[in-house]
Amino acid sequence: MDGNVLVIGLGLIGGSIAASIKATYPSSVIFGFDVKEEQANLAKTLGVIDKVSNDYLVTAEKMDLIIVSVPVLQTKEVLQRLSKVSFSKEVIITDVGSTKEKIVQFSKQLFEASNVTYIGGHPMAGSHKSGVVAAKAHLFENAFYILTPDDSIGEDKVQLLKQWLQGTRAKFITLQPSEHDKVVGAISHFPHIIAASLVHQAEVLNEENNIVSNLAAGGFRDITRIASSNPVMWKDILIQNKEHLLQLFNNWEKEMTDIKEKLLRGDEEELVSFFESAKSFRDGLPVKQKGAIPSFYDLYVDIPDHPGVISEITGYLAKEKISITNIRIIETRTDIYGALRISFQSEEDRVKAQRCIQQHTSYETYLNV
Numbered sequence: 001m002d003g004n005v006l007v008i009g010l011g012l013i014g015g016s017i018a019a020s021i022k023a024t025y026p027s028s029v030i031f032g033f034d035v036k037e038e039q040a041n042l043a044k045t046l047g048v049i050d051k052v053s054n055d056y057l058v059t060a061e062k063m064d065l066i067i068v069s070v071p072v073l074q075t076k077e078v079l080q081r082l083s084k085v086s087f088s089k090e091v092i093i094t095d096v097g098s099t100k101e102k103i104v105q106f107s108k109q110l111f112e113a114s115n116v117t118y119i120g121g122h123p124m125a126g127s128h129k130s131g132v133v134a135a136k137a138h139l140f141e142n143a144f145y146i147l148t149p150d151d152s153i154g155e156d157k158v159q160l161l162k163q164w165l166q167g168t169r170a171k172f173i174t175l176q177p178s179e180h181d182k183v184v185g186a187i188s189h190f191p192h193i194i195a196a197s198l199v200h201q202a203e204v205l206n207e208e209n210n211i212v213s214n215l216a217a218g219g220f221r222d223i224t225r226i227a228s229s230n231p232v233m234w235k236d237i238l239i240q241n242k243e244h245l246l247q248l249f250n251n252w253e254k255e256m257t258d259i260k261e262k263l264l265r266g267d268e269e270e271l272v273s274f275f276e277s278a279k280s281f282r283d284g285l286p287v288k289q290k291g292a293i294p295s296f297y298d299l300y301v302d303i304p305d306h307p308g309v310i311s312e313i314t315g316y317l318a319k320e321k322i323s324i325t326n327i328r329i330i331e332t333r334t335d336i337y338g339a340l341r342i343s344f345q346s347e348e349d350r351v352k353a354q355r356c357i358q359q360h361t362s363y364e365t366y367l368n369v
Contacts, residue, residue: 001163002027003064008056008078010034010043012125013096014069017134017168019048023064023137029100031059034132043132059087065164068095073236076106079118087296092161094121098184100148100177102290106233117157120148120177122184123170137167145170148177185244190252192234193245268295276361297344299353302364311342317359318341322353 002025009020010032022030032049034040040052053059060066060082068078075095078121078308082093091115092155097103100120107118125143145168162172175183202220206212262270303309312329317324326343344350356364 001025001146004031004062005065005067005164006031006033006053006063007049007067007069008033010039010048010131010132010135012130012134013070014067014140015043015048015132016137017053017067017069017096017165018043019135020140020167020169021164022048025164028029029358030365031063032061043135046135048132048135056083057085060091061088061164063087063091064089065161066278067148068093071096071233071236072099072103075103079103079107079110082116083114087115088147090117092116092157092164093118094147095204096121096123097240098122098188099237100146100180104148104150105178108152112223117153118150118160119153119158120180120263121161122146122180123168125170138169140170142166143168143170144173144245146175146180147174148175148180150177150231166207175316176309181241182244185248189237189245190248192226193238193251195224196234199224199227216311220238220312297347297350297352298367299342299344299357300366301340301342301357302312303340308352313340313342313363315363316356317353320352320356322349322356326355 005018005021005028007014007030008017011034014032018030018032021028029051030049031051031053032040032043033053034043037052040049043049043245044052049303052190056078066082068075068082072080079093079095091105093111095103097120104118104120105213107120111118123140123143123145145165147158158174165172198220202216206216259271259274262274300350302314303313310329314324314327323345324342325345326341329339329340342353344353350367354367357363357365
């Protein structure tokens with residue numbers, strides 16, 4: 001399939017989609033625009049796109065596919081501007097935002113009387129790296145890619161978009177926009193709020209006793225990782241998914257009141273049941289499957305506290321050409337083993353690293369499941 005494709009926003013997500021289309025359809029021409037001109041030029045240098053667009057409104061006129069890969073509130077601005085373009089032929093426009101209901105309603109009004117087909121999209125994968133330098137064609141492989149077409153959109157258009165995106169090797173799911181926002185609100189948006197709230201609670205307690213920040217350096221820091229996400233981006237997401245999140249707040253408050261009452265009564269059986277049911281559902285969740293929140297592929301290594309131990313391990317990994325995304329010492333004291341946490345880009349890299357370390361050392365390794 002040949003054609004012209006425009007990607008507006010050349011960060012990790014936009015760059016990776018561009019790379020996947022380019023790899024699948026080498027005869028197509030991939031145009032790229034970014035508000036940061038150096039990002040667009042870098043994308044061309046890296047071969048992610050074929051041509052840099054200096055004005056996406058001019059470039060858009062002759063496109064077959066336009067992918068809007070910018071923050072959710074900016075998406076509305078971009079679509080508003082695109083609605084003024086006189087497209088010379090039929091074009092599909094999609095986005096990659098994590099909220100869909102309001103943007104689909106907005107787009108339906110914008111493009112109702114034009115030859116534009118807008119189909120909401122949400123590739124549910126990411127990375128702990130950002131920018132076009134981290135883009136890769138296989139970023140979305142085996143991840144869920146949700147499409148949220150309006151009821152008026154024909155199935156042929158949805159299939160055409162899937163065909164354009166087949167190089168992502170993602171698992172496509174079609175949902176109603178409102179259904180998408182409700183589900184993603186529960187498994188992604190609301191957990192970010194809870195993580196931030198837990199951090200705030202610890203911060204207040206730390207003002208009373210600064211030992212809190214030291215004790216929180218291990219497991220607490222890990223379970224609240226997502227609280228380190230971009231604050232402005234999450235403000236925008238909360239505003240866009242306000243209605244569903246307010247309902248989740250109501251549900252959460254009800255459950256917290258319930259567990260509080262059980263604790264006040266000292267109802268040990270009910271407390272056990274509370275944790276058992278959560279454990280049962282959590283343990284049944286897919287381990288290796290990609291979801292709404294990027295997975296953390298961590299490997300823990302028990303290491304002794306002696307000079308050169310970290311460079312020893314990273315040296316073995318480097319020889320095997322296994323890339324790491326982060327490395328941190330959880331705890332080490334003289335003559336006592338501590339844990340080295342090494343983070344990887346994929347489950348495959350983590351498995352390779354574990355085999356490599358087991359082959360070359362006697363250090364115990366284990367996964368964070």
